[in-house]
Amino acid sequence: MDITLSYNQGQAILTMAGRLDTNTIQQVTETCERLLAKNEPISSLTCQIAELSYISSSGLRLLLQLAKKYEDFRILEAQPEVYQVLELTGFTQVMKVERALRTVSVAGCDIIGRGGVGVVYRLDDDTIIKVFREGSTIQEVQNEISMSKEAFVLGMPTAISFDVVRVGNRYGLVYELLKADTLSDCIKREPERLDEFARQYATLFRQIHSIHVPQGGRIPNAMEREERAIRYINRYFDTSSIDLLLQIVHAIPSGDRLLHCDLQTKNVLMQNGELMLIDMGEVGYGHPLQDLGHAYSSLVTLLGDYDAIIGMPREYGKQLWQKFMHYYFEGESEEMIAHREEQISVVACIRNFSWLSLSDSFPESVIWECQQAFAERVTKRKDYLLRVCSSFGDWKI
Numbered sequence: 037m038d039i040t041l042s043y044n045q046g047q048a049i050l051t052m053a054g055r056l057d058t059n060t061i062q063q064v065t066e067t068c069e070r071l072l073a074k075n076e077p078i079s080s081l082t083c084q085i086a087e088l089s090y091i092s093s094s095g096l097r098l099l100l101q102l103a104k105k106y107e108d109f110r111i112l113e114a115q116p117e118v119y120q121v122l123e124l125t126g127f128t129q130v131m132k133v134e135r136a137l138r139t140v141s142v143a144g145c146d147i148i149g150r151g152g153v154g155v156v157y158r159l160d161d162d163t164i165i166k167v168f169r170e171g172s173t174i175q176e177v178q179n180e181i182s183m184s185k186e187a188f189v190l191g192m193p194t195a196i197s198f199d200v201v202r203v204g205n206r207y208g209l210v211y212e213l214l215k216a217d218t219l220s221d222c223i224k225r226e227p228e229r230l231d232e233f234a235r236q237y238a239t240l241f242r243q244i245h246s247i248h249v250p251q252g253g254r255i256p257n258a259m260e261r262e263e264r265a266i267r268y269i270n271r272y273f274d275t276s277s278i279d280l281l282l283q284i285v286h287a288i289p290s291g292d293r294l295l296h297c298d299l300q301t302k303n304v305l306m307q308n309g310e311l312m313l314i315d316m317g318e319v320g321y322g323h324p325l326q327d328l329g330h331a332y333s334s335l336v337t338l339l340g341d342y343d344a345i346i347g348m349p350r351e352y353g354k355q356l357w358q359k360f361m362h363y364y365f366e367g368e369s370e371e372m373i374a375h376r377e378e379q380i381s382v383v384a385c386i387r388n389f390s391w392l393s394l395s396d397s398f399p400e401s402v403i404w405e406c407q408q409a410f411a412e413r414v415t416k417r418k419d420y421l422l423r424v425c426s427s428f429g430d431w432k433i
């Protein structure tokens with residue numbers, strides 16, 4: 037038996053491969069206990085059993101113990117034989133069990149896009165598959181698809197989403213193929229239309245930010261997620277600077293509006309003159325200031341390879357942003373727009389660093405670049421940042 041555990045921000049995934057029977061149960065139980073004890077605190081436990089070919093009653097007992105110990109517990113990717121046992125014994129009625137995923141091959145498919153987490157292939161005339169990078173967890177993948185569906189239901193213009201699939205040892209998501217270009221490509225091709233694009237982009241933001249997210253649903257509180265991300269990157273920065281980022285987050289007024297939280301121009305597609313959104317993994321609810329801060333952090337102050345990540349030169353991103361602000365805040369005075377921009381730029385400081393929480397395997401050079409920028413943008417500007425965030429309360433929605 038092969039047992040591994042991956043852990044990120046309270047979510048633990050135990051992967052079990054092989055045969056779980058009387059010969060292996062002792063070793064498996066000990067390994068599980070050791071791995072779980074090493075990673076605390078655990079808020080949810082997932083058993084990923086795609087490669088578990090057999091389970092005996094002692095194996096079932098182990099699952100039962102885990103389900104009792106961890107309230108948020110589920111079993112994913114049970115193969116037909118194992119699923120049958122779990123069903124026959126009533127396990128599927130007392131715990132969450134999902135069947136093995138459909139397998140899809142991308143051999144011979146054209147690549148139509150790349151992003152931070154995946155490569156996108158054209159599957160056929162109507163659908164695409166976004167294959168997540170190796171190491172992405174099933175939770176990350178399922179979260180994206182469930183947020184896509186929730187956002188779609190609430191009226192966000194987006195690609196229709198289908199199912200989670202297996203692509204070799206990776207996960208994939210199947211979506212409707214949008215016959216469209218990214219907004220970055222449109223701007224690069226026709227920079228003279230930048231003003232028109234900025235107006236459409238701002239209208240889209242305003243449309244999303246006018247949607248109220250009903251309480252009690254699956255869309256998470258974006259501020260709480262940001263807070264968790266900041267706590268997660270404390271290993272790269274000193275405690276007092278992390279506290280400063282937390283103070284900025286806490287100063288953002290609460291809100292119930294729909295937020296995309298990664299609305300950069302490669303996540304906006306132009307289809308028949310209309311803008312559509314993709315990449316919903318970070319959708320949440322809250323105050324628009326947070327969403328605008330994220331957009332500013334990508335379009336204006338992004339760290340790293342701008343052209344590759346945003347898909348156009350930074351100069352275009354900055355120009356788009358300037359025009360965007362005037363459309364988003366249409367009717368407001370120049371002075372007020374400048375004030376809002378200052379508030380947004382302070383919130384952007386969080387996102388410029390909090391994205392480091394998305395992976396545990398960034399190269400040293402990326403972390404080093406962030407640490408240098410952090411000293412300049414955060415540590416040295418403490419008084420200024422605190423002064424600006426004390427004004428956030430004046431932004432009523």
Ligand SMILES: Nc1ncnc2c1ncn2[C@@H]1O[C@H](COP(=O)(O)OP(=O)(O)O)[C@@H](O)[C@H]1O
Pocket residue numbers: 148149150151152153154155156164166195211212213214215216218302303314315
């Ligand atoms: N439904 C779709 N239809 C057409 N192109 C898409 C679709 N989804 C993604 N793409 C293309 O793939 C790129 C990366 O997809 P995205 O979901 O943003 O991945 P990531 O999360 O890695 O950023 C997009 O910028 C776009 O060019």
Ligand SMILES: [Mg+2]
Pocket residue numbers: 151152302303315
């Ligand atoms: Mg993207």
